[in-house]
Ligand SMILES: CC(=O)SCCNC(=O)CCNC(=O)[C@H](O)C(C)(C)COP(=O)(O)OP(=O)(O)OC[C@H]1O[C@@H](n2cnc3c(N)ncnc32)[C@H](O)[C@@H]1OP(=O)(O)O
């Protein structure tokens with residue numbers, strides 16, 4: 211593996227845009243993220259993740275569930291004591307005990323959730339829409355009377371009656387609710403209907419609206435982007451998409467898609483995305499897949515001959531943005547799919563040049579070795595192959611260091 215740097219991509223420091231119009235992030239790695247089965251952060255891990263999210267400039271951190279008990283409340287207090295720039299939020303049911311628990315940790319912001327689909331209201335809670343309306347209004351009043359800022363989440367909104375959600379949203383806005391969260395709780399939304407339905411909602415009840423998308427059909431990022439296109443100004447995300455079942459919309463995917471696909475300002479320090487991903491992956495005891503979009507180890511690695519040939523001429527041919535923008539680096543791999551340009555480039559790293567007819571036999575050996583090892587070649591593998599073929603004469607200049615795959 212070798213690193214290629216190219217000045218044709220702007221550095222991330224010049225692309226971070228500060229703007230009032232930037233989409234706001236409410237990161238829920240410490241709440242929905244930790245709800246992923248088997249994930250249990252220690253207090254130290256929660257503090258470290260909160261600090262890292264704060265450092266990248268996340269606007270709100272949904273840091274836990276006060277109703278879970280003393281330990282959770284203690285951690286929430288500790289996070290608040292670090293005096294973060296981000297607003298720290300406690301997730302609550304529409305239940306006075308939850309509001310009390312949130313207030314008792316010194317939280318000034320509470321997020322209250324009310325299920326809005328008939329399925330959830332009837333089958334889960336044995337209740338109806340009228341109950342939901344009264345209950346959430348009552349709890350909002352409780353929290354605001356305590357001087358708290360309140361946002362409300364509509365659980366299972368994607369399976370709810372849009373007319374009911376619209377009416378309830380209008381009422382809650384009049385009660386002073388700061389933001390409304392529309393939750394696709396079981397990930398049933400698709401981007402086209404999301405754009406249609408959520409656009410109508412925003413036109414009926416002005417925001418701020420937040421989208422909370424789940425990834426059961428692999429559409430959480432797409433649906434989040436569609437919601438923003440429809441006029442939502444807040445996104446609910448988690449690092450690596452960690453969360454219930456298939457997870458949530460990953461912060462790293464949403465941020466980069468907003469910036470590069472929608473050309474919207476994103477005022478997060480995206481250069482820390484890779485280190486943030488590693489931190490959460492370790493704390494969650496979940497390996498970070500090599501091909502994970504934006505932050506995976508191999509997402510800026512190129513092996514295929516045609517791609518390396520292109521990248522060497524202009525990195526944008528096969529990269530959507532500069533890897534440095536997310537704390538990554540470009541790497542060229544030598545492997546089964548390498549072509550002459552790759553091998554020629556690799557040889558150059560050792561101060562060697564070669565004609566095509568000299569490269570062909572080497573390429574054959576590269577393919578055989580990669581197939582045998584079932585991986586790309588490390589620097590030492592390549593050097594070993596060089597030793598076994600009749601190699602061209604070294605050039606005068608000193609060899610450059612090669613990085614390993
Ligand atoms: C879609 C989501 O992600 S929602 C968030 C889900 N997150 C979690 O559940 C993680 C943390 N949860 C917990 O620690 C516990 O479930 C607690 C502390 C919240 C509640 O624990 P328990 O009192 O033992 O209740 P249990 O978990 O068995 O059942 C949930 C209770 O919440 C009630 N409930 C569920 N959602 C809501 C809501 N939005 N508003 C009001 N009450 C609700 C249910 O009716 C049930 O109450 P009941 O036992 O009086 O019928």
Ligand SMILES: O=C(O)CCC(=O)C(=O)O
Pocket residue numbers: 242321322323324362363364365366391393394395396422424
């Ligand atoms: O805050 C909310 O209402 C969303 C709760 C949630 O995590 C979900 O519905 O998936």
